[in-house]
Amino acid sequence: MAFDLDMIKKVYDRFSSRIDAARQATGKPLTLTEKILYSHLTEGDAKAAYHRGVDYVDFAPDRVAMQDATAQMALLQFMQAGRPQVAVPSTVHCDHLIQAKIGAVEDLNTAKDINSEVYDFLASVSDKYGLGFWKPGAGIIHQVVLENYAFPGGMMIGTDSHTPNAGGLGMIAIGVGGADACDVMAGLPWELKFPKLIGVHLTGKLSGWASAKDVILKVAGILTVKGGTGAIVEYFGEGARSLSATGKGTICNMGAEIGATTSIFGYDEKMAAYLRGTQREDIAALADGVAAHLTGDEEVYASPEQYFDQVIEINLSELEPHVNGPFTPDLAWPISKFATAVRENNWPTALEVGLIGSCTNSSYEDITRAASIAKQATDKGLKTKAEYTVTPGSELVRYTVERDGYLNTFEAIGGVVLANACGPCIGQWSRHTDDPTRKNSIITSFNRNFAKRQDGNPNTHAFVASPEIVTAFAIAGDLTFNPLTDTLTNEAGEQVMLDEPLGIELPVKGFAVEDAGYQAPAEDGSHVEVLVSPTSSRLQLLDPFAAWEGTDIKCLRLLIKAKGKCTTDHISMAGPWLKFRGHLDNISNNMLIGAINYFNNTADSVKNELTGEYGPVPATQRDYKANGIGTIVVGDENYGEGSSREHAAMEPRHLGVRAILVKSFARIHETNLKKQGMLGITFDNVADYDKVQEDDKIDIVGLTEFAPGKQLTVVLHHADGTEDSFPVNHTYNAQQIEWFKAGGALNIIRRQQGA
Numbered sequence: 001m002a003f004d005l006d007m008i009k010k011v012y013d014r015f016s017s018r019i020d021a022a023r024q025a026t027g028k029p030l031t032l033t034e035k036i037l038y039s040h041l042t043e044g045d046a047k048a049a050y051h052r053g054v055d056y057v058d059f060a061p062d063r064v065a066m067q068d069a070t071a072q073m074a075l076l077q078f079m080q081a082g083r084p085q086v087a088v089p090s091t092v093h094c095d096h097l098i099q100a101k102i103g104a105v106e107d108l109n110t111a112k113d114i115n116s117e118v119y120d121f122l123a124s125v126s127d128k129y130g131l132g133f134w135k136p137g138a139g140i141i142h143q144v145v146l147e148n149y150a151f152p153g154g155m156m157i158g159t160d161s162h163t164p165n166a167g168g169l170g171m172i173a174i175g176v177g178g179a180d181a182c183d184v185m186a187g188l189p190w191e192l193k194f195p196k197l198i199g200v201h202l203t204g205k206l207s208g209w210a211s212a213k214d215v216i217l218k219v220a221g222i223l224t225v226k227g228g229t230g231a232i233v234e235y236f237g238e239g240a241r242s243l244s245a246t247g248k249g250t251i252c253n254m255g256a257e258i259g260a261t262t263s264i265f266g267y268d269e270k271m272a273a274y275l276r277g278t279q280r281e282d283i284a285a286l287a288d289g290v291a292a293h294l295t296g297d298e299e300v301y302a303s304p305e306q307y308f309d310q311v312i313e314i315n316l317s318e319l320e321p322h323v324n325g326p327f328t329p330d331l332a333w334p335i336s337k338f339a340t341a342v343r344e345n346n347w348p349t350a351l352e353v354g355l356i357g358s359c360t361n362s363s364y365e366d367i368t369r370a371a372s373i374a375k376q377a378t379d380k381g382l383k384t385k386a387e388y389t390v391t392p393g394s395e396l397v398r399y400t401v402e403r404d405g406y407l408n409t410f411e412a413i414g415g416v417v418l419a420n421a422c423g424p425c426i427g428q429w430s431r432h433t434d435d436p437t438r439k440n441s442i443i444t445s446f447n448r449n450f451a452k453r454q455d456g457n458p459n460t461h462a463f464v465a466s467p468e469i470v471t472a473f474a475i476a477g478d479l480t481f482n483p484l485t486d487t488l489t490n491e492a493g494e495q496v497m498l499d500e501p502l503g504i505e506l507p508v509k510g511f512a513v514e515d516a517g518y519q520a521p522a523e524d525g526s527h528v529e530v531l532v533s534p535t536s537s538r539l540q541l542l543d544p545f546a547a548w549e550g551t552d553i554k555c556l557r558l559l560i561k562a563k564g565k566c567t568t569d570h571i572s573m574a575g576p577w578l579k580f581r582g583h584l585d586n587i588s589n590n591m592l593i594g595a596i597n598y599f600n601n602t603a604d605s606v607k608n609e610l611t612g613e614y615g616p617v618p619a620t621q622r623d624y625k626a627n628g629i630g631t632i633v634v635g636d637e638n639y640g641e642g643s644s645r646e647h648a649a650m651e652p653r654h655l656g657v658r659a660i661l662v663k664s665f666a667r668i669h670e671t672n673l674k675k676q677g678m679l680g681i682t683f684d685n686v687a688d689y690d691k692v693q694e695d696d697k698i699d700i701v702g703l704t705e706f707a708p709g710k711q712l713t714v715v716l717h718h719a720d721g722t723e724d725s726f727p728v729n730h731t732y733n734a735q736q737i738e739w740f741k742a743g744g745a746l747n748i749i750r751r752q753q754g755a
């Protein structure tokens with residue numbers, strides 16, 4: 001941590017001059033977001049104002065964090081970059097590969113057993129290259145980062161889309177692909193399109209059942225899953241200052257659900273209290289010393305419309321608890337309207353499982369609020385009707401809430417405490433069900449609820465709410481129950497109501513832990529050996545992708561024209577596939593198997609033009625590759641939304657797809673495609689999507705003059721001999737065009753390192 005303190009001092013030391021330079025360059029007062037971004041420019045003091053949503057800017061983040069599923073590929077890539085040590089403080093967190101089945105202890109032991117090869121690889125590669133390693137069971141990346149590494153005014157990247165969780169402590173924290181993490185660990189600048197700014201003005205104060213989770217559930221309803229794309233969301237106002245640091249973390253975490261680049265709150269007394277509560281008094285003291293730089297300028301918040309691209313007002317005093325879903329996190333229902341929505345839409349009213357915790361909602365405050373509801377079930381003679389699980393976010397939280405008796409409270413109502421890991425949130429859930437074909441409902445305090453996300457079952461209707469609302473629903477077992485107004489019948493046949501939840505922000509006796517699960521790296525890692533077996537099915541050393549051939553790309557076959565939502569889960573499904581995250585060829589067998597083929601409305605069934613037969617997408621693509629035929633994937637709006645996994649970009653690249661042509665891209669995925677040397681292009685006129693036919697042969701023209709802002713042309717040669725031709729757009733800058741030409745960014749890094 002001493003190392004961190006030195007790094008934080010350096011960041012704070014340069015604040016004054018850099019922020020002054022930024023004020024001069026922009027000629028205006030600054031938002032907090034701008035202060036942090038301009039203080040982290042690779043070039044030093046700002047020379048000119050950047051255009052939001054237009055200019056690509058090089059940044060120097062202070063820190064990198066990786067979870068075990070994404071770290072494998074990031075570190076396999078880093079190993080190829082030829083450096084002896086990581087250039088900035090970096091950590092690995094083993095949280096994604098633990099399957100929830102029986103309970104914490106058994107599930108953790110099973111995970112250690114079946115993932116030993118991967119854990120050993122990650123532990124040894126961390127040891128060698130100077131990364132902190134958080135063992136399986138230590139906790140979920142974002143909670144561990146909030147407890148140990150996040151600091152006000154800092155900037156970090158993380159190989160997980162919920163990295164913005166650290167915004168709860170005033171850090172610009174952005175979810176990226178492993179290739180970006182590799183760049184920063186290799187000491188190279190990290191590039192980001194200068195974001196637009198959305199201001200959320202919070203007034204009033206939460207009360208009763210309403211919680212921080214409801215703020216973001218409401219914001220998701222307002223902005224939708226696309227509304228934050230390319231933007232950083234900055235929360236401010238007296239309402240913001242009234243929220244706990246962990247509550248702020250929940251809000252920032254779920255900013256990923258509106259597509260936001262990240263979200264942030266300004267430094268305040270709640271953050272200082274959390275820093276002190278997690279043994280970081282020294283960081284709080286440093287932050288107090290530069291407090292004026294850790295919030296937006298007064299003029300900005302006095303007339304936010306002038307300085308933000310969009311402003312949203314929310315009065316916390318009037319905020320109702322929300323339940324969002326099913327199938328998308330932006331379908332927002334105030335609790336007073338939810339029961340009617342359930343009935344009108346014929347969603348299954350019987351609730352089968354309630355799940356609390358996860359990286360989104362497992363703070364001490366969350367656990368105590370949920371436990372205050374669970375306790376009432378026992379006290380008032382109520383039996384829990386649905387199954388109920390609790391996922392602590394870290395060993396620090398788990399140990400502390402166990403010490404304080406809260407785990408007993410959950411167990412008393414039949415709650416099953418799962419390992420400190422992602423588990424059901426990422427589909428690592430061996431769910432017990434008697435009939436998987438039955439339409440069924442679950443409710444979670446997690447962040448994401450796309451079809452199949454939690455249990456792989458398309459019949460599961462997943463809803464998202466706060467932990468206390470989830471707990472109340474689990475007790476009622478009925479989605480038409482409104483805990484604010486409805487009674488329940490207890491075992492004595494009496495009508496009882498649940499009282500409002502009560503929470504405790506920080507443990508009165510302080511946090512405690514016996515073994516947090518941390519392994520520090522070797523002082524000198526040069527002697528440490530990293531072993532990857534050539535016969536491993538889980539890990540595979542990488543070969544560089546081939547460079548561009550220097551000509552237009554002609555005669556591509558259409559692999560799939562994806563219809564509707566095509567998230568990174570559709571492109572590279574999680575769940576059982578997670579175990580192949582470090583093995584590119586094996587994981588490529590899940591490529592696009594969740595995408596719906598426009599021509600037959602079916603998933604994982606595309607026409608193979610070589611045989612005329614319909615078959616699975618990966619097998620069809622492998623056939624084209626074996627025959628030396630390039631292909632193209634066509635997609636709809638916001639293609640690649642969801643997670644940051646670069647596998648969704650690497651798999652098509654590995655299997656020989658040459659271009660992805662869509663109506664629009666989600667930001668992280670578009671960047672990942674560029675890093676891998678893939679051509680990602682968008683229809684200039686979205687109606688041209690309709691012109692693409694199943695049997696087309698497709699040319700991409702203009703690549704020999706590939707330049708920033710210059711359109712390319714797509715030519716469709718239809719089977720009946722006719723042709724269509726139309727312009728397509730791209731967002732490649734000069735450097736990214738070099739990546740494309742070299743066959744990927746890593747090929748350029750290696751060259752620069754002389755490896």
Ligand code: F3S
Pocket residue numbers: 095140141142160162358359360421422425426446447
């Ligand atoms: Fe893990 Fe789910 Fe969070 S997968 S990192 S708990 S969003």
